[in-house]
Amino acid sequence: MKRYLALPLLLTLVLCGCAAQTPPPVSPSPAAERPRALTQEEIDRVNEAFSPLAEQDGVTYAAPVSCFFTCYYDDVKNINFSDFLYYFPGDGTLSAEDEAESNALKALPGYPWGNSPESVPIHRITRASVDQTLERYAGITSADLDTSSVPYLEGYDAWYTFTSDFGPGCFVCTGGQVDEAAGTALLWTDQREDGSRIELALKKDGEAWHIRAHRNTADDALLELLAGLDGKDIGSVSWYGPNDPPEAEELAALIRAAAAHPADHSDLTLNGSDTDIIWTLDCYLAPKNQGAYSEDDALHLQVGLEENVVEVFGGSNLPQGRVHLEDEALYQLIRTSCDTSDDIDQEAYAACRELTDAYYDARLAQVGESGFVSWELTCFREAGQAPALDAEAYTIGAAFRTDPPERAPHLLAGGAYVDSQLRVLGLDWQATYLVTIGGQPAGVLRLEEPTDEGPLSHFDSVEALRAALWTPGEEL
Numbered sequence: 001m002k003r004y005l006a007l008p009l010l011l012t013l014v015l016c017g018c019a020a021q022t023p024p025p026v027s028p029s030p031a032a033e034r035p036r037a038l039t040q041e042e043i044d045r046v047n048e049a050f051s052p053l054a055e056q057d058g059v060t061y062a063a064p065v066s067c068f069f070t071c072y073y074d075d076v077k078n079i080n081f082s083d084f085l086y087y088f089p090g091d092g093t094l095s096a097e098d099e100a101e102s103n104a105l106k107a108l109p110g111y112p113w114g115n116s117p118e119s120v121p122i123h124r125i126t127r128a129s130v131d132q133t134l135e136r137y138a139g140i141t142s143a144d145l146d147t148s149s150v151p152y153l154e155g156y157d158a159w160y161t162f163t164s165d166f167g168p169g170c171f172v173c174t175g176g177q178v179d180e181a182a183g184t185a186l187l188w189t190d191q192r193e194d195g196s197r198i199e200l201a202l203k204k205d206g207e208a209w210h211i212r213a214h215r216n217t218a219d220d221a222l223l224e225l226l227a228g229l230d231g232k233d234i235g236s237v238s239w240y241g242p243n244d245p246p247e248a249e250e251l252a253a254l255i256r257a258a259a260a261h262p263a264d265h266s267d268l269t270l271n272g273s274d275t276d277i278i279w280t281l282d283c284y285l286a287p288k289n290q291g292a293y294s295e296d297d298a299l300h301l302q303v304g305l306e307e308n309v310v311e312v313f314g315g316s317n318l319p320q321g322r323v324h325l326e327d328e329a330l331y332q333l334i335r336t337s338c339d340t341s342d343d344i345d346q347e348a349y350a351a352c353r354e355l356t357d358a359y360y361d362a363r364l365a366q367v368g369e370s371g372f373v374s375w376e377l378t379c380f381r382e383a384g385q386a387p388a389l390d391a392e393a394y395t396i397g398a399a400f401r402t403d404p405p406e407r408a409p410h411l412l413a414g415g416a417y418v419d420s421q422l423r424v425l426g427l428d429w430q431a432t433y434l435v436t437i438g439g440q441p442a443g444v445l446r447l448e449e450p451t452d453e454g455p456l457s458h459f460d461s462v463e464a465l466r467a468a469l470w471t472p473g474e475e476l
Helices: 007-015 040-049 064-069 081-085 096-106 127-138 218-227 248-259 328-338 346-351 353-370 405-411 462-467
Strands: 053-056 059-062 123-126 158-161 175-179 184-188 198-205 208-216 236-239 279-284 298-303 309-314 322-326 372-386 391-402 431-437 440-447
Touching (some): 040 175, 059 064, 064 127, 081 158, 123 127, 127 158, 218 309, 218 322, 440 462
Antiparallel strands (some): 123 158, 198 208
């Protein structure tokens, strides 16, 4: 009979850094070559090896292995590094004594956590700690990963994270099988209500078992739903920005085509990095014209700066997967959702150019410290007249640029948004008008609540109108 170390026992020995004796070589039998199911004792040992919690000196913290269970991946080398480090047991928190390190961190481009590292708890995680964990559980190092999503200081050879809660990743094994001839193992959790489960794939390297993939089978169910989506399945489509969303039939066709090109890709982020979500689209898989729609029925599509990558996930009534599709047409549809053509009456603008430019130069000076470096006029069109006041109003608008352009999405506030060129629009949250009186540029009017009667309907005298206008030299 072939002798072997039980997989969970071997896992426990290897993952705990203990040596295991190699069983004597024997000739495999056909029965031994077939995958075998794990016993309950082995399952218990797997769960002990993969416990998400560890304790030292009476303090409970996230066990390093739990970091492999904070996201899903088909190849461990594609693990989302930001998610991996989110609850990583770090190498200390920056304090007042770490002034030089804090200043270096604050100087990083796009530093995302406020004006001062002292204002939030910043965790230091050294490369040595990360590589030790990666080598122990996956047989790789940080050099095999894309680490660009997490702030890093070369002088300290460390990454930095901010985590204010405690929620380490967890994998609770309820079954599995091991193919000793192939040197592979597949572990899984209980099935969810939608029939999906989490699977953990392992590969034997020498005498060590290493993590190779952490998958959510709901991804397959979600891809199947996307591949069969029809316009009649979509009750409503919405997105942010000034344009009408696509029709259900057009969107369904684009999603079906994109579903044929799934990609193994890290999740998009919301942490102030270049992998952040910027443009989104929501469609609701429910009957049409039902009025209100529930988030439980929503299919969320979101994209960032990486060309042609679309992330998709659904509400609680849909398969609980998260997939990434590589498709130019669907990506461009979402990325250009906030694009509009300029609407400029060139003749009217030319007559009022000096005042218009003075206003936007003043706005640029006001927001320049945030990182804006230039502006471009996007709108100058008639908005209304007041014959009794001999006055006329023009709606004006501008787009602002940053240096570098990729900084723009991180400077949004209020109703501001970015177009596909990474220009910020809607920076003026108030409705803004250039006003002429007696045919001459008089000032800029900003209204919090425009009326259907037009911007000049608020005023019954020229004096009242002039008093409400901004003119060059005044503070905004």
